Amino acid sequence: AYTFNSLISGLCKAGDFEIAMELFEEMKKKGCPPDEFTYNILIDQFCISGKLGRALGLLKDMESNGCARSVVTYNTLIDGLCKSMRVEEAEEIFDQMELHGVSRNLVTYNTLIDGLCKSKRVDEATELMNKMILEGLKPDKLTYNSLLTYYCKEGNIKKAAEIVQTMTTNGCEADMVTYGTLISGLCKAGRTQVACKLLRSIQMKGMVPSPKAYNPVIQALFKQRKAKEAVRLFREMVEKGESPD
RNA sequence: UCCUUAUCGCUAG
Numbered sequence: 001a002y003t004f005n006s007l008i009s010g011l012c013k014a015g016d017f018e019i020a021m022e023l024f025e026e027m028k029k030k031g032c033p034p035d036e037f038t039y040n041i042l043i044d045q046f047c048i049s050g051k052l053g054r055a056l057g058l059l060k061d062m063e064s065n066g067c068a069r070s071v072v073t074y075n076t077l078i079d080g081l082c083k084s085m086r087v088e089e090a091e092e093i094f095d096q097m098e099l100h101g102v103s104r105n106l107v108t109y110n111t112l113i114d115g116l117c118k119s120k121r122v123d124e125a126t127e128l129m130n131k132m133i134l135e136g137l138k139p140d141k142l143t144y145n146s147l148l149t150y151y152c153k154e155g156n157i158k159k160a161a162e163i164v165q166t167m168t169t170n171g172c173e174a175d176m177v178t179y180g181t182l183i184s185g186l187c188k189a190g191r192t193q194v195a196c197k198l199l200r201s202i203q204m205k206g207m208v209p210s211p212k213a214y215n216p217v218i219q220a221l222f223k224q225r226k227a228k229e230a231v232r233l234f235r236e237m238v239e240k241g242e243s244p245d
Numbered sequence: 246u247c248c249u250u251a252u253c254g255c256u257a258g
Contacts, residue, residue, distance in 0.1 A: 004246090005246045006246045007246090008246085009247070010246090036247085037246060037247050038247085040247040041246075041247050042247095043247090044248065071248085072248050073247090075248045076247075078248090078249085079249055080248095082249090108248095111248080142250040146249090146250055148250090149251055177251045180251055181250090181252070184251080184253085214252090214253095215252055218253090245253080
């Protein structure tokens with residue numbers, strides 16, 4: 001099955017889904033039954049292509065083929081449902097895990113928290129974060145970033161700053177993803193100057209801002225008709241050894 | 246051999 005799984009996964013990534021499915025059928029016929037990994041790969045593919053019904057169908061299949069669902073299986077489905085804007089169903093799957101005796105892990109929580117944030121249900125996302133802490137799981141960068149992204153998109157800089165505060169006090173270092181999110185939030189809120197200052201302070205810390213941290217600022221400067229400043233910033237970025245993207 | 250987070254752009258609406 002190992003060989004088949006590698007092939008199927010590779011084919012899916014290359015977009016050759018048809019061939020992957022043929023191999024899947026072949027496995028069953030050739031006495032090499034698909035295992036948990038095979039199913040997870042295919043479920044993920046169906047989710048990515050928006051065929052949730054088929055993904056759920058495979059989930060049923062697993063059971064009848066004596067294949068145990070793992071936490072990854074559930075995580076994949078939860079993510080797929082969230083990305084298709086079917087968060088309610090994702091929540092159902094989340095609840096089902098308990099009944100099936102599969103324990104949720106950090107990824108499970110992060111996935112659903114992100115889904116809730118993207119559906120603008122930030123209060124519930126925050127509740128869920130508290131719940132995970134009660135269950136002994138530690139929120140990580142990804143957890144905080146989902147919330148941070150929500151507040152930044154909303155232009156709620158105050159809340160965003162609070163999140164950064166919380167994450168650092170909980171031992172999560174702000175990284176370039178964090179800064180990139182914050183900077184774009186600041187630009188969106190029209191606080192371009194503050195965003196520039198943040199760029200500076202990142203450099204003071206000895207970090208090199210990524211192009212993704214520069215981009216929103218450059219963009220915002222153009223919108224404010226400050227093309228010269230934008231170009232200056234661009235030059236600076238190149239000098240510091242970053243390749244523009 | 247399998248799952249989750251940020252910016253911009255592109256495409257569609």
